[in-house]
Amino acid sequence: MTTIDVGLARMRSAAGRVAAVWHRIGRLFKGVLPTRLYARTLLIIIAPMVILQSVVAFVFMERHWNTVTRRLSAAVTQDIAALIDIYQSYPQDPDYTTLRRIAQQRLGLVVDVLPGTALPPVGPKPFFSLLDQALSREISLQIGRPFWIDTVGRSSLVEIRIQLDKNVLRVFARRNAAYASNSEIFLLWMVGTSLVLITIAILFLRNQIRPILKLTEAVESFGKGRDVPNFGPRGAQEVRRAALAFIEMKRRVERAIEQRTTMLAGVSHDLRTVLTRFKLELALLGDGPDFDPLKKDVDEMARMVEAYLAFARGDSGEQAEPTDMAAFLDELKADAERGGHRTSVAFHGHPVVTVRPYAFRRCLANLVSNAARYAGEIAITGHRDHRWLTVTVDDDGPGIPAHQREEVFKPFLRLDDARNQDEGGTGLGLAIARDIVRSHGGDITLGDSPLGGLRATVRIPV
Numbered sequence: 001m002t003t004i005d006v007g008l009a010r011m012r013s014a015a016g017r018v019a020a021v022w023h024r025i026g027r028l029f030k031g032v033l034p035t036r037l038y039a040r041t042l043l044i045i046i047a048p049m050v051i052l053q054s055v056v057a058f059v060f061m062e063r064h065w066n067t068v069t070r071r072l073s074a075a076v077t078q079d080i081a082a083l084i085d086i087y088q089s090y091p092q093d094p095d096y097t098t099l100r101r102i103a104q105q106r107l108g109l110v111v112d113v114l115p116g117t118a119l120p121p122v123g124p125k126p127f128f129s130l131l132d133q134a135l136s137r138e139i140s141l142q143i144g145r146p147f148w149i150d151t152v153g154r155s156s157l158v159e160i161r162i163q164l165d166k167n168v169l170r171v172f173a174r175r176n177a178a179y180a181s182n183s184e185i186f187l188l189w190m191v192g193t194s195l196v197l198i199t200i201a202i203l204f205l206r207n208q209i210r211p212i213l214k215l216t217e218a219v220e221s222f223g224k225g226r227d228v229p230n231f232g233p234r235g236a237q238e239v240r241r242a243a244l245a246f247i248e249m250k251r252r253v254e255r256a257i258e259q260r261t262t263m264l265a266g267v268s269h270d271l272r273t274v275l276t277r278f279k280l281e282l283a284l285l286g287d288g289p290d291f292d293p294l295k296k297d298v299d300e301m302a303r304m305v306e307a308y309l310a311f312a313r314g315d316s317g318e319q320a321e322p323t324d325m326a327a328f329l330d331e332l333k334a335d336a337e338r339g340g341h342r343t344s345v346a347f348h349g350h351p352v353v354t355v356r357p358y359a360f361r362r363c364l365a366n367l368v369s370n371a372a373r374y375a376g377e378i379a380i381t382g383h384r385d386h387r388w389l390t391v392t393v394d395d396d397g398p399g400i401p402a403h404q405r406e407e408v409f410k411p412f413l414r415l416d417d418a419r420n421q422d423e424g425g426t427g428l429g430l431a432i433a434r435d436i437v438r439s440h441g442g443d444i445t446l447g448d449s450p451l452g453g454l455r456a457t458v459r460i461p462v
Helices: 003-032 037-089 097-105 130-142 183-223 237-285 292-313 325-338 357-374 429-439
Strands: 110-115 147-150 157-163 167-174 321-324 342-348 352-355 377-384 388-395 443-448 454-461
Touching: 037 097, 037 130, 037 157, 037 167, 037 183, 097 110, 130 147, 130 157, 183 237, 237 292, 321 325, 321 357, 325 342, 325 357, 325 377, 325 388, 352 357, 357 377, 357 388, 357 429, 357 454, 429 443, 429 454
Parallel strands: 342 377
Antiparallel strands: 110 167, 147 157, 157 167, 321 352, 377 388, 388 454, 443 454
């Protein structure tokens, strides 16, 4: 292996490690970041604003506030140093009247000379005081004498004491003469404007997100087979286009279902007319053993026509409404018990669910009748949480092999040993049930039952 190959291998290895670290970081941030569009959009707006304000505040504090405070403290210290020079150069002024006058009129300082005193003991310093730091540094550099300062005792004044030969020079200076006191106003303005901008952004985003939420609710309601009243395109242009596309899709789906139902209703009407003539002719022929098979064939054909029409229609014209599922299941139990089957019912959670009641009853009735046809014991269980309604129908029958459980949902398919095989059967019972459940936005699955037979699970969103 050449040196180039070794170098390329090392680079690929390093790139792989970097990609793995980047992937872990991405997964970490994905788990922390919000998932909703509203929160993500707010984060996109607020995060750069907060970063910008933080950088501006840091630069201002570091470059402006600190610099201005140091320069003001240096100017006050220079004035005090000049007063000390006057004190030492003109000792003929025993009452220090000239010194006080110059300090008061020219420098804006109040000066006293305390004879024969010492500096007070050093008190506790503030945890963070830029003025204390700047004044202490400048007095040490420019005067170089023992000193004592108090920046917190009086809110508007700063007291400074300098040890001279046997006396102490006490100076009162205005706080704003040594400290950039208007910096807090800048910070308040900065924070206040940021809060105003964030409030405006929140109100604006709420108005922009609301049409998207309305569109989402309309799509979910249509997917659950419910009506979507008073829905119209609103919001930004892109959201309006999506809403118009949904409305057009909804119209096409409803038109296709209506056309299919109308066509099959016409076919059913024609077939019913022929079947009625058959029944009338058979009635005129009278009763006899030769005509009984023909009558059974005519009755079976009538049932098949009704089943085909019901499957094609899918009960799409029915409106969804709140329904008490616990009472629903009790009615199914009563129907099964009238057929001589041991049946138990249990429901957990809030029982009122919005469904198309007649269609959903037919779906569950198909499942229960299939169970009753091949089993002696049936257990119906319902459970409703904040997202889903789940209904299971268990039995102790022979069941369906696992590899054929999906096949039995195909229309017109009749397995040799299938549970829906019976005289006059059309192979549409489970197909109609799944079609109804899927029109509610859910699905039906088949599995093994704790009773030893088959479990049919209906799951729809609430």
